[in-house]
Amino acid sequence: MNRALALNPQAVEAPASQDALLEVSNLTLRRGKAVVLDGVSLALHSGETLGLIGESGAGKSTLAMALIGLLRAPEVQLEGSMRFRGTELVTLREADYRRLRGNKIGLIFQDATAALNPCFTVGEQIAEPLKRHLGLSKWDRRERAAELMHSVGIPEPALRLDAYPHELSGGMQQRVMIAIALACNPELLLADEPTSALDVTIQAQIMELILDRVRALNSSAVFVLHDLALGAQVCDRIAVMYAGQIVEEGPSERVLAAPLHPYTQGLKSCVVELGSSTLVPIRGQIPPLNAMPAGCRFAPRCPRAQAICGEQRPVAETRDGRQVACWFID
Ligand SMILES: Nc1ncnc2c1ncn2[C@@H]1O[C@H](COP(=O)(O)OP(=O)(O)OP(=O)(O)O)[C@@H](O)[C@H]1O
Numbered sequence: 390m391n392r393a394l395a396l397n398p399q400a401v402e403a404p405a406s407q408d409a410l411l412e413v414s415n416l417t418l419r420r421g422k423a424v425v426l427d428g429v430s431l432a433l434h435s436g437e438t439l440g441l442i443g444e445s446g447a448g449k450s451t452l453a454m455a456l457i458g459l460l461r462a463p464e465v466q467l468e469g470s471m472r473f474r475g476t477e478l479v480t481l482r483e484a485d486y487r488r489l490r491g492n493k494i495g496l497i498f499q500d501a502t503a504a505l506n507p508c509f510t511v512g513e514q515i516a517e518p519l520k521r522h523l524g525l526s527k528w529d530r531r532e533r534a535a536e537l538m539h540s541v542g543i544p545e546p547a548l549r550l551d552a553y554p555h556e557l558s559g560g561m562q563q564r565v566m567i568a569i570a571l572a573c574n575p576e577l578l579l580a581d582e583p584t585s586a587l588d589v590t591i592q593a594q595i596m597e598l599i600l601d602r603v604r605a606l607n608s609s610a611v612f613v614l615h616d617l618a619l620g621a622q623v624c625d626r627i628a629v630m631y632a633g634q635i636v637e638e639g640p641s642e643r644v645l646a647a648p649l650h651p652y653t654q655g656l657k658s659c660v661v662e663l664g665s666s667t668l669v670p671i672r673g674q675i676p677p678l679n680a681m682p683a684g685c686r687f688a689p690r691c692p693r694a695q696a697i698c699g700e701q702r703p704v705a706e707t708r709d710g711r712q713v714a715c716w717f718i719d
């Protein structure tokens with residue numbers, strides 16, 4: 390990917406801050422008094438894929454939901470900034486969000502069975518964004534829906550257009566959801582654990598399919614994943630999340646080959662040692678939202694923690710081409 394301004398006609402007119410497709414800065418999300426996302430910053434450029442990795446409860450889905458505008462006031466309180474192509478999303482009106490969602494920004498959830506509407510055929514559900522955002526005629530929608538089904542590997546799409554979700558297998562339903570998410574050629578795809586509800590045998594296939602489609606459309610994508618090794622394998626960049634904060638962010642190879650944050654190192658040792666059948670888990674668990682440590686949120690579990698870690702939150706600094714938030718970077 391070439392990000393040089395001179396080679397990118399769209400970027401020539403855009404101010405420098407619009408260079409990133411998605412720019413999250415210092416985003417904080419509160420549920421009442423609980424700080425669920427705490428000062429999250431990241432940037433994603435056109436054509437890039439980012440893996441958001443972390444244990445259960447880290448805040449990965451919360452971030453994805455906030456990005457797509459499904460977590461907003463008064464349910465939660467948002468501070469900071471999320472810019473998509475330079476447009477501020479934190480203060481975006483719902484009517485404008487509706488124009489982005491399912492159009493410029495696509496979303497794939499973990500569980501297709503829950504996400505698809507059992508009362509409508511899959512053809513109708515794939516056609517819905519084509520009608521709403523692109524205004525295609527009924528005939529064109531049907532034709533395009535069949536094309537989309539074909540592109541996500543659903544055999545005999547013309548016959549399956551009129552099937553209801555329950556008539557399809559879990560893997561086929563997930564393919565339908567991918568077709569819906571990609572129907573309007575989104576610039577950004579958010580995929581929240583897109584394969585974890587599926588049989589292990591087809592997980593890799595579906596992941597490969599999503600990546601394939603994302604590349605074909607030259608879209609950017611954020612993949613929410615549990616697994617650091619998988620994330621590094623499929624994404625250009627990795628952001629490691631812990632207790633609502635990003636603790637390390639950078640190019641996948643570097644983050645996986647030589648993690649700098651003790652939490653990332655812990656995640657990696659789980660992966661590597663699993664291969665040699667000795668699992669080294671990170672001791673303890675993420676603190677509850679109502680009892681977050683005042684300093685570094687990882688300090689109570691960190692083998693490297695010193696007095697300052699319990700008192701002051703580390704500020705992310707650039708080290709070896711990535712951002713790391715730790716008082717004692719290796
Ligand atoms: N609807 C909700 N109401 C209250 N708290 C919530 C709600 N959803 C999530 N949380 C809390 O917010 C925090 C972040 O949860 P989130 O679901 O974003 O984590 P996650 O990283 O996606 O985890 P997982 O890997 O299990 O999906 C957790 O402490 C969780 O308990």
Ligand SMILES: [Mg+2]
Pocket residue numbers: 449450451
């Ligand atoms: Mg989640």
